[in-house]
Amino acid sequence: MIAGVRKNQIDEAKLLGAIDAIDLSSDSAIAKLGTVEGVADAVGGDVAPKLLAKVKPGGNYGSLLGPPKDAALHPTVNIKPMTAHPAPATYVHYAEAIRDGKLTLQIDRVMPLSDAAQAQAAAEKGGVGKIVLTP
Amino acid sequence: MKAAVLHEYGPPSNLKYEDFPDPKPGPGEVLIAVRAASINPIDFKMRSGAAKEHFPVTFPAVLGRDVAGLVRALGEGVKDFAVGDRVFALAWGAYAELCVVKAADLAKIPEGVDMTTAAAVPLVSCTGDQLIREARPCSPARRFSSPERSAASAAAPSSPRARSAQR
Numbered sequence: 001m002i003a004g005v006r007k008n009q010i011d012e013a014k015l016l017g018a019i020d021a022i023d024l025s026s027d028s029a030i031a032k033l034g035t036v037e038g039v040a041d042a043v044g045g046d047v048a049p050k051l052l053a054k055v056k057p058g059g060n061y062g063s064l065l066g067p068p069k070d071a072a073l074h075p076t077v078n079i080k081p082m083t084a085h086p087a088p089a090t091y092v093h094y095a096e097a098i099r100d101g102k103l104t105l106q107i108d109r110v111m112p113l114s115d116a117a118q119a120q121a122a123a124e125k126g127g128v129g130k131i132v133l134t135p
Numbered sequence: 136m137k138a139a140v141l142h143e144y145g146p147p148s149n150l151k152y153e154d155f156p157d158p159k160p161g162p163g164e165v166l167i168a169v170r171a172a173s174i175n176p177i178d179f180k181m182r183s184g185a186a187k188e189h190f191p192v193t194f195p196a197v198l199g200r201d202v203a204g205l206v207r208a209l210g211e212g213v214k215d216f217a218v219g220d221r222v223f224a225l226a227w228g229a230y231a232e233l234c235v236v237k238a239a240d241l242a243k244i245p246e247g248v249d250m251t252t253a254a255a256v257p258l259v260s261c262t263g264d265q266l267i268r269e270a271r272p273c274s275p276a277r278r279f280s281s282p283e284r285s286a287a288s289a290a291a292p293s294s295p296r297a298r299s300a301q302r
Binding site: 001037038039040042059060061062063064065066080082083084085086087088089090091092093094095096098099105107110113114115116117118119120121123124130131132133134135 | 137138139146147148149150151152169170171172173174176178179182186188189199223224225226230231232237239240241242243244245247248251252253254255256257258259260261262263264265266267269270271272273
């Protein structure tokens with residue numbers, strides 16, 4: 001699995017177990033990427049068509065943000081738009097895995113709910129780890 | 136209650152910490168006293184308007200998908216939870232002191248997991264797990280037990296070299 005992340009998240013993605021990680025804002029990094037079996041897209045937007053072009057014929061492109069703009073140009077790829085839905089057993093499973101040390105989920109910082117604006121501004125800049133608000 | 140309220144699309148400063156009507160649990164719903172709510176990219180894409188095609192916002196709005204807290208009250212017909220239970224969920228309206236969640240979407244926080252961690256788990260776990268299982272970007276033999284490890288998006292390599300490196 002190759003992680004596609006922001007430039008400042010590459011080292012972290014590798015530490016978490018990806019065999020490689022690339023900067024999705026870098027066209028040259030995407031250009032160097034070979035053919036892939038499939039893509040799991042949680043970003044969408046302008047990078048989606050670039051990644052779609054890397055998928056081998058018969059491969060899958062799962063996207064949380066609707067089909068890539070030029071999906072029609074890639075009829076041999078199975079485009080699968082989807083939306084994450086609540087699944088209590090899933091969050092219990094992963095919470096237990098984190099508790100038991102099988103997974104890492106980094107918390108960047110905890111901030112008061114009254115600072116939600118500053119917290120979102122910080123999250124939007126793309127740090128490493130989650131920001132949690134407390135009322 | 137107090138909440139971070141959004142009145143129109145725009146920059147982070149559009150989130151105003153102010154009074155907002157208390158939500159009431161309907162049949163099959165649970166009222167949660169929020170102890171922690173985590174921020175996800177969809178939150179700021181909804182705030183800015185970047186995601187309005189797929190996730191339009193009706194104003195005034197309280198954003199936030201990930202909630203952890205204590206059960207405050209039960210709606211009609213809810214059997215599986217009790218007042219005071221430690222719970223977490225993938226929900227809507229988590230940036231607030233109170234949040235209503237469908238009982239079917241709610242889970243008890245496992246023993247030994249704190250509120251902060253619990254609030255960080257629901258959306259990333261559902262996103263990663265469902266994206267890998269349902270959209271199947273790689274063959275089942277090489278699926279990962281921890282798909283949410285990829286921070287943003289992930290591609291499964293098809294070269295033999297990459298395959299062996301993955302084992």
